[in-house]
Amino acid sequence: MRILALEASTEYCSVALWQDGNIASRCELVGQKHSEVLIEMLDELLRGEGVKLAEMDGIAFGMGPGSFTGVRIACGVAQGLALGADLSVVGVCTLHALAQASGHDKVIVALDARMAEVYHAAYEKRDGEWVTVCEPGLCLPQAAPQVAGSDWFGTGSGFAVHGAALGERYAGQFAASDAQAVPQASAIVVLATSLFAAGQGMDAAQAMPLYLRDKVALKTSERQKPASG
Numbered sequence: 001m002r003i004l005a006l007e008a009s010t011e012y013c014s015v016a017l018w019q020d021g022n023i024a025s026r027c028e029l030v031g032q033k034h035s036e037v038l039i040e041m042l043d044e045l046l047r048g049e050g051v052k053l054a055e056m057d058g059i060a061f062g063m064g065p066g067s068f069t070g071v072r073i074a075c076g077v078a079q080g081l082a083l084g085a086d087l088s089v090v091g092v093c094t095l096h097a098l099a100q101a102s103g104h105d106k107v108i109v110a111l112d113a114r115m116a117e118v119y120h121a122a123y124e125k126r127d128g129e130w131v132t133v134c135e136p137g138l139c140l141p142q143a144a145p146q147v148a149g150s151d152w153f154g155t156g157s158g159f160a161v162h163g164a165a166l167g168e169r170y171a172g173q174f175a176a177s178d179a180q181a182v183p184q185a186s187a188i189v190v191l192a193t194s195l196f197a198a199g200q201g202m203d204a205a206q207a208m209p210l211y212l213r214d215k216v217a218l219k220t221s222e223r224q225k226p227a228s229g
Helices: 034-049 068-085 094-102 163-169 185-197 220-224
Strands: 002-007 012-019 022-029 058-064 089-093 106-112 118-126 129-139 152-155 174-178
Touching (some): 002 034, 002 185, 012 034, 012 185, 022 034, 022 185, 034 068, 068 089, 089 094, 089 185, 094 106, 094 118
Parallel strands (some): 058 089, 106 152, 152 174
Antiparallel strands (some): 002 012, 012 022
């Protein structure tokens, strides 16, 4: 099986190629230049591995949450490539990808969402399969969903920005954390292979980003207004 994956939900841009269990990948810090470098990175990866897009069995993309623009770019590029090569696609949650890349079996993921919030989820690997303990959501770090037990591993940029609040919220439950971790295509492609194998590939036209914030931009007056309800 050959699967191509791309990820652009943060200031990093990454691509990966799965070939029967072997993974080749590229990752660069690009700021907001994903649209300028993503296709070039994909071309370099395919040329370097001596394969063509038409030889792929599917295309995966990091569907978010993350940068509104970045996840749209990843989705749009995946759709365009898949339509041109008549391939199916799958979207993989960036929070799930962070858990996969952590190397741990009990993972709390917190990705900085700006506006004093985090994108949050919790996953636990049981019998070799990931189980979602807390569904992906948007929350204040001090109000993050509770989890049971200890020895949880924290990962994601939310721990760099809101480490104190998250540490207090999960006092006594963390074994360690990695505040520098970012979603990468190399983890996206691992999760995607299982989805394709299970027949969950979809038509490119059906691919959609995962947005957890309904309103991306707020006026100053709206940000300062107390939340209701």
